Amino acid sequence: MKAFRSLTGRVAVLDRSDVDTDQIVAKQALGRIDRTGFGQFLFYDWRFDFDGTPRPEFELNNPAFAGARILLAGRNFGCGSSREHAPWALQDYGFDVVIAPSFGDIFRSNCGKIGLVTIELDAAEVKRLMELVDLDRGSDMEVDLEAKTITDPRGRVIPFEYDEATRHRLLNGLDEIGLALQHEDEIAAYEASHPGPVATTAIR
Amino acid sequence: MPRTLFEKIWESHVVHEEPGEPALLYVDLHLVHEVTSPQAFDGLRLAGRRVRRPDRTLATMDHNVPTDGGPVTDPLARAQLEALARNCSDFGVPIYATGSGREGIVHVIGPELGLTQPGMTIVCGDSHASTHGAFGALAFPIGTSEVEHVLATQCLPQRKPKTMKIEITGRLRLGITPKDVILGTIGRLGVSGGVGHLIEYAGEVVRGLSMEGRMTICNMSIEAGARAGMIAPDDTTFAYMEGRPAAPRGSAREQALDRWRALASDEGAVYERVVEIDVDGLQPQVTWGTTPGMVVPVDGRVPDPSDFDDVDEQAAAARALEYMALEPGTPIADIRIDRVFIGSCTNSRIEDLRLAAAVLDGKKVNPRVRVLVVPGSATVKRQAEEEGLDRIFKEAGCEWREAGCSMCLGMNPDVLMPGERCASTSNRNFEGRQGRGGRTHLVSPPMAAAAAVAGHFVDVRELDPIGA
Ligand code: SF4
Numbered sequence: 007m008k009a010f011r012s013l014t015g016r017v018a019v020l021d022r023s024d025v026d027t028d029q030i031v032a033k034q035a036l037g038r039i040d041r042t043g044f045g046q047f048l049f050y051d052w053r054f055d056f057d058g059t060p061r062p063e064f065e066l067n068n069p070a071f072a073g074a075r076i077l078l079a080g081r082n083f084g085c086g087s088s089r090e091h092a093p094w095a096l097q098d099y100g101f102d103v104v105i106a107p108s109f110g111d112i113f114r115s116n117c118g119k120i121g122l123v124t125i126e127l128d129a130a131e132v133k134r135l136m137e138l139v140d141l142d143r144g145s146d147m148e149v150d151l152e153a154k155t156i157t158d159p160r161g162r163v164i165p166f167e168y169d170e171a172t173r174h175r176l177l178n179g180l181d182e183i184g185l186a187l188q189h190e191d192e193i194a195a196y197e198a199s200h201p202g203p204v205a206t207t208a209i210r
Numbered sequence: 211m212p213r214t215l216f217e218k219i220w221e222s223h224v225v226h227e228e229p230g231e232p233a234l235l236y237v238d239l240h241l242v243h244e245v246t247s248p249q250a251f252d253g254l255r256l257a258g259r260r261v262r263r264p265d266r267t268l269a270t271m272d273h274n275v276p277t278d279g280g281p282v283t284d285p286l287a288r289a290q291l292e293a294l295a296r297n298c299s300d301f302g303v304p305i306y307a308t309g310s311g312r313e314g315i316v317h318v319i320g321p322e323l324g325l326t327q328p329g330m331t332i333v334c335g336d337s338h339a340s341t342h343g344a345f346g347a348l349a350f351p352i353g354t355s356e357v358e359h360v361l362a363t364q365c366l367p368q369r370k371p372k373t374m375k376i377e378i379t380g381r382l383r384l385g386i387t388p389k390d391v392i393l394g395t396i397g398r399l400g401v402s403g404g405v406g407h408l409i410e411y412a413g414e415v416v417r418g419l420s421m422e423g424r425m426t427i428c429n430m431s432i433e434a435g436a437r438a439g440m441i442a443p444d445d446t447t448f449a450y451m452e453g454r455p456a457a458p459r460g461s462a463r464e465q466a467l468d469r470w471r472a473l474a475s476d477e478g479a480v481y482e483r484v485v486e487i488d489v490d491g492l493q494p495q496v497t498w499g500t501t502p503g504m505v506v507p508v509d510g511r512v513p514d515p516s517d518f519d520d521v522d523e524q525a526a527a528a529r530a531l532e533y534m535a536l537e538p539g540t541p542i543a544d545i546r547i548d549r550v551f552i553g554s555c556t557n558s559r560i561e562d563l564r565l566a567a568a569v570l571d572g573k574k575v576n577p578r579v580r581v582l583v584v585p586g587s588a589t590v591k592r593q594a595e596e597e598g599l600d601r602i603f604k605e606a607g608c609e610w611r612e613a614g615c616s617m618c619l620g621m622n623p624d625v626l627m628p629g630e631r632c633a634s635t636s637n638r639n640f641e642g643r644q645g646r647g648g649r650t651h652l653v654s655p656p657m658a659a660a661a662a663v664a665g666h667f668v669d670v671r672e673l674d675p676i677g678a
Pocket of ligand 1: 272316555
């Protein structure tokens with residue numbers, strides 16, 4: 007996983023609550039066996055008409071959001087399914103950070119695994135940030151995971167909380183599986199003392 | 211210290227723990243399917259890792275298999291199914307492929323094979339892994355990175371969730387199903403009401419439910435935003451387990467029973483939150499919007515966005531009504547439907563099919579409506595056919611299909627056309643869930659069957675006072 011320390015980038019606004027993973031990534035993406043190329047399917051049904059033409063009324067199609075790397079979203083963002091294809095699509099489209107009042111649990115955990123930073127802020131603070139974004143010319147913000155701060159378009163610094171273990175991993179780009187395998191002796195010892203309820207899943 | 215069911219399972223599965231860090235939790239059973247696993251197996255290959263415990267891993271094909279018995283024509287689906295078969299053979303993982311006679315929806319086959327057992331930790335790269343919690347297992351969904359993690363280590367770093375007890379009290383009226391109970395509960399809690407929590411369902415109503423009913427309830431815990439749902443095992447659980455292929459037998463069963471009996475939450479165990487749901491007056495539930503929490507009783511009406519206090523909820527309701535093409539104030543019973551889907555890991559087991567068949571017996575599906583009945587597994591299908599349920603469905607004018615996820619998620623040929631409206635026994639009514647532009651109303655199996663006959667929503671107890 008690539009490390010994340012800080013970033014200054016364009017902000018996009020999607021002020022909708024309960025945006026579910028079925029919306030975030032279109033189904034046609036779920037059939038893929040590759041790990042790349044999911045960005046084209048991000049919010050597909052909202053971004054495009056049935057014939058594939060972009061729908062100008064959809065928020066992310068605003069030219070002022072072009073190249074956005076930070077997404078400001080509504081509460082319970084990423085609710086619904088455990089499909090990691092949703093974080094993959096956000097990341098592949100170009101987002102490195104999503105800021106919302108709250109997130110779906112599994113979605114947030116999945117984001118943490120791939121280095122997509124999810125920041126929870128007070129709902130009023132998120133609304134205020136949304137209002138600061140210039141919908142005609144676009145706005146930039148800074149997100150600093152090391153200092154745990156956001157700098158809004160007017161230069162005000164907002165602190166945020168972040169899960170320490172995940173932050174440590176993200177800052178250093180650590181492979182979680184490698185970390186777990188450092189405890190291989192303990193895993194083996196656990197297995198030796200817990201033969202397990204089922205002998206094997208290969209049932210005859 | 212008295213402990214909850216959850217705490218007992220959690221504590222007995224911690225492999226490694228450090229203050230402030232997530233615990234490394236051992237996984238007893240890992241269920242794998244074609245959609246969320248290919249990138250995980252590729253990750254193993256890239257890192258030169260093996261599957262640590264293929265004997266604790268089981269794969270099946272369910273999400274994108276066609277249910278008409280025909281070949282897989284979609285090239286993407288075919289590539290994914292072939293990848294799963296190849297990955298399983300490369301890494302030595304047992305698989306129930308299409309045609310094996312044991313294939314089916316991953317959350318249906320685990321329990322029916324007896325693999326799902328009380329006290330286990332179970333994970334699956336699918337949201338509805340919570341279904342297995344009905345057996346008093348700690349079962350939760352994981353993403354693809356975590357699938358890879360479990361394949362490689364048989365462990366998962368996890369932070370302890372908060373616990374919530376939902377005490378379901380009162381008496382279920384005739385014709386009210388577990389699906390109505392859980393839809394009503396989500397309506398009360400809201401779709402983010404369970405975030406960060408693990409739910410334990412308790413109370414007299416839960417004790418009275420069959421294992422299949424309990425599975426329906428635990429299945430939809432995710433729709434309340436919870437990490438997982440679980441129910442303490444009891445004699446109903448133990449009776450269900452008996453004689454299943456992977457369940458313990460003889461003296462092993464006696465020992466298992468001792469362990470399983472000790473799992474129930476202790477008297478005085480503490481939960482972070484306790485919610486009581488009284489089901490005394492509960493009516494059959496029908497969702498009207500695009501989240502499972504947007505739900506009303508069948509004798510209710512489509513709400514007006516202005517009925518909601520919170521501005522975000524008003525905006526969400528207005529958007530949902532637009533997508534669903536519904537006017538505020540419309541009686542639910544006036545909503546006409548085009549399609550009916552009876553299936554999914556929520557409601558595709560034998561009891562669900564029996565309830566639907568009881569309503570359809572001797573009746574005809576409304577000629578405007580197309581009905582798909584999709585058993586959850588090849589085993590369920592065989593049993594239904596032995597009981598003659600397939601004949602009832604076919605004579606009523608339904609299509610009787612092969613096992614799979616089918617129209618639950620629109621990833622296989624079973625999809626809604628844009629604008630089509632469907633009464634569905636599945637678990638998600640998100641925009642486009644069953645096909646782009648499709649409109650989904652979640653209901654119980656008997657309510658879906660009743661809508662199939664009437665062509666619109668109707669209280670199943672009015673349609674069929676005896677059969678319900
Ligand atoms: S039936 Fe639906 S919810 Fe259940 S596993 Fe299949 S796709 Fe997921």
